[in-house]
Amino acid sequence: MSTVSKVSVATKRLLLGRPFRSDKLGHTLLPKRIALPVFASDAMSSVAYAPQEIFLVLSVAGITALTFTPWVAIAVAVVLAVVVASYRQNVHAYPSGGGDYEVATVNLGPNAGLTVGSALLVDYVLTVAVSVTSAAENIGSAVPFVNEHKVWFCVGAIVILAAVNLRGIKESGAVLAIPTYAFIVGVLGMLIWGFTEIFVLGEEIRSETADFGIVAEQDNLTGLALAFLVARSFSSGCAALTGVEAISNGVPAFRKPKSRNAATTLLMLGGFSITLLLGIVLLAQEIGAKYVMDPAKDLVGAPEGYQQKAMIAQLAHAVFDSFPAGFFFVATVTALILLLAANTAFNGFPVLGSVLAQDRYLPRQLHTRGDRLAFSNGILFLAVAAIIFVVAFGAQVTALIQLYIVGVFVSFTLSQTGMVRHWTRLLRTETDPSARRRMVQSRVVNSIGLVMTATVLVVVLITKFTAGAWIAVLAMVSIFVLMKLIHHHYASVQRELDRAETDDEGVLPSRTHSIVLVSSLHMASKRALRYARATRPDVLEAITVNVDDRDTRKLVSEWEASDITVPLKVIASPYREITRPVIDYVRRVRRESPRDVVTVFIPEYVVGHWWEQILHNQSALRLKGRLLFEPGVMVTSVPWQLTSSDRRKETKRYWAPGETRRALGESERTP
């Protein structure tokens, strides 16, 4: 609000409408302890599937290759630490919550921004697909029925998430906090308990897969092939990084000092993620857990019909061997945080759409936040796309992961490049030595981040491209091109309007010619006539189209008998149509006096049910649509509210998804 008020003070002629409901309706800014779970569920949940992917890829080379897992996990943790450090610079430099899209657009130009936008849109879809699939796998580890109907479970979950978000929910930080903290507590507890048993109590814990052998698909790998496999395993493990950028989008929602609090929260997120990731991998390695692509084929010694558990479930099963409640708790909270992560995408997707719409890359109406329909379209699109991916890949986490990480690292890399540019630009003008020092430091951090993320992106592209990443790249390119075309369309409309600017003389129309369309002499028509007269046109006439002789004759004689002084013209319609005769008549009027502006008044019934709408106004609607194509013609609807319309009069406030995260009411993109 404040910016607009300032403007209105500066410009004296401006009348400022009383701000309706400028209060924030109870939206409070988030303390760190709530902000962490609100923004971290996506990043944290990826710990649920990243470790097992490291194991899965390496197991291709047989059981000995699994010795690499701790090293791969450490490499992933290092990248994670660097990315967290980099994003701490982002939240300081861009506290507006624009995120990677803004950083790339401002520093690298619109095409880079659009690339990030496309990557993020694809990512949101894959976040839903991967998270829900992984949730199904974790629940399936405890409930075999879910495992046997995984695709149906995933589709059902996506439909429910979409339905909840379509309805509009008022989120509360507390509700979001519980599953995230429960997950942290559950997994950390499991790790501590497990390591305590092994190293303190000296008990031997064995995973149920510990005694199985692995059929190596590729034996005796040469150095280069092995390196490639380790690189692929590392690429898959980098799935743990997805969602880290979420906090940088949410800075305005933090309590003051916003940037510092956001940076601290990022650090906490990084700490938890690295701890959980390393802990899971090390414990799994310790107890001999295994995770393979196809358990029936790849495992030696597994019993007939063995159902492979998710890695976290395997650990929980082994650690809480004598305490089943612990196993079920870990499985439940893991599934919960994964579903919460999917829900995050349902919140973020329409918000990103809104930002892209603001820059004219998507249809403009997506920009208006409060507009339920705009959000609905986004949610539906996301749900359908995610369902397509889930079904196409048979709800296989491993298959979907191949597609996932490309988009994440495209946006990481471009964002870091943008940040390096950002600091270089600031350094050009900054003279204060201490500020310069801080900037140089930040630039070093972001440069390391850039080198690291770019390297990972290249590794991911090389190791994953044929395995499915090409699909993600293709989707990104398609969305990029589509948004370009939309932008181009808006720009060409703008050019057309600019051209018209010079053509149009801006003269007032000489006279107004009002035409009231009547079909019978009911109250709706009479009101239209009265309103039309109230606008005091130079010419006022009523016209009726003779679709049915009997009706027309009745109307004419009633008109005669009434005290209406407006002349009524009957228009012939040999083919019993309405639109064409009216258009022809209006054209004739325009031809006879081209400088007049013609206003066509159409009486309309307003009804409350969709099926009533089918029974009324259809001809009027179509006529209206066609009349708009005639230059110099205005179309005025004069509504007549039928009683059934009352039920639609009151509109409830719609709780758009993601409001908690975006600190609604704050200005979001102060340039």
Next chain:
Amino acid sequence: MSTVSKVSVATKRLLLGRPFRSDKLGHTLLPKRIALPVFASDAMSSVAYAPQEIFLVLSVAGITALTFTPWVAIAVAVVLAVVVASYRQNVHAYPSGGGDYEVATVNLGPNAGLTVGSALLVDYVLTVAVSVTSAAENIGSAVPFVNEHKVWFCVGAIVILAAVNLRGIKESGAVLAIPTYAFIVGVLGMLIWGFTEIFVLGEEIRSETADFGIVAEQDNLTGLALAFLVARSFSSGCAALTGVEAISNGVPAFRKPKSRNAATTLLMLGGFSITLLLGIVLLAQEIGAKYVMDPAKDLVGAPEGYQQKAMIAQLAHAVFDSFPAGFFFVATVTALILLLAANTAFNGFPVLGSVLAQDRYLPRQLHTRGDRLAFSNGILFLAVAAIIFVVAFGAQVTALIQLYIVGVFVSFTLSQTGMVRHWTRLLRTETDPSARRRMVQSRVVNSIGLVMTATVLVVVLITKFTAGAWIAVLAMVSIFVLMKLIHHHYASVQRELDRAETDDEGVLPSRTHSIVLVSSLHMASKRALRYARATRPDVLEAITVNVDDRDTRKLVSEWEASDITVPLKVIASPYREITRPVIDYVRRVRRESPRDVVTVFIPEYVVGHWWEQILHNQSALRLKGRLLFEPGVMVTSVPWQLTSSDRRKETKRYWAPGETRRALGESERTP
């Protein structure tokens, strides 16, 4: 036109709009030789499937029961003759072309009319299903591939018919005439050639099925059971009567003297139909042709995989044994006339819908003949319903026939009842003895018709109800109830309007308050401002909703810099929505001065492609829709035509289906 001119002469104040294109665009009235094929294709085509159904039902009782076939055929022919005679009275009494619906409504009241309407709607659907299925069977008799994919062929044919009718075709009597006359020539030629060979040349012609035995499902039938079977056979044979009423709908399309020409054409139709029907049954009996439900099970001695031919195809195959071109000609013209009959339904269905809409039993917009969309909806509904029937019954003519005849005879019976009433009513006032004598004669004819058709209806209901007729009855009842509900809705709206009549004082609003909605200062907004000023409102202001601070500030400073004198109000929108803030503002204006009428001017882009429509005006559209719910508010669209809109400017004349049949340009329902 003439009626309206008369009215306008009588009422001096009326200005009659110059009738645009009142010419008939080359629509000529039909001579009898063209009228016969135009209206008779439906009735004549039923000869293609009625005879084989007589054989099929009787074959249930074994080969000996087939001796009844000539007698059943004669009974059907008698009913056909009586019905033709009855309808000759109809066309004299009701030359307006209203058909059975009008006769029943005028003489028996709206419920009887509505029953006929429901029956006819169901009939149209079944006409399409039965005709297309029978066409597939006939083509399949010559081309085995079609026989093997009958359902697909039928669905494809219905889709093509729908597409052709959706596009709108200008029919010509000549084109319609060729297949009908070709069918008459083909089948008559076949009959004459066949009987000549047998009785004149003394050759022996044997059907390919002549040597097969029939497995009797029910052996040694008792008298009553046999009578029931014969009655069922007769019911099925009565399918030959479908379509006879078509001429009574088309009287206005005939050359003068219309009624007499129509009556003569009816006679010709009856003559041909009876000749063909009896000829086919007698020849089939003579050469030992057989037609059974399931050839693999019911036929004895048939070779493995024997494909049963349609009855006409069997005759043609036997008669033109040494002249294959003759066989293919008969099969082709039979299929052609059947497809033509299906096409007739595509013409008739929307026309009947239009008549029902005029009486407020269906949505009003269906009434406007020239309205492409109204026709499209009818055509799509018909096509989808017919496809459902065809698929559900596996494209089996026999199964579909069970449903078919109920509707036909419901409308026959009610129409004849109406005619009897009609003459009785006229006789009450008529004094001229010769006129009275003619009326009494007509009443006798219609009474015989009534007794006959009512008897057949009862027979059909008894013999067919459980075999499928219940589905048709259920569909009729559902449609009847639906139309009643629609009528009830329109009536209650009318009552609401009548009540409002007494409440509303009819006073002119005291002042006009115009609000122009602007989002940026482009040409569309400027034009809206100019037009709004041209209507000289008492208050004129511009408002903008602050969805985005940056945009709003840009607009305000541009407004400042321009020479616009209209004040601009900025409305706060904390939730970044458009509709609610505007509605709230308008309500406040209304509250402050309740006697003002508020006009909201909305600038709109007009575009030429549907995808452009997605990119523009969506918020405006939704706002418009919501504003209409506010009393005392008018919504005016001020269009700005973008260049792409040019492509939609010219609308071509749409050739509504069935125009040839309805003598368009004539008044159709002069009471």
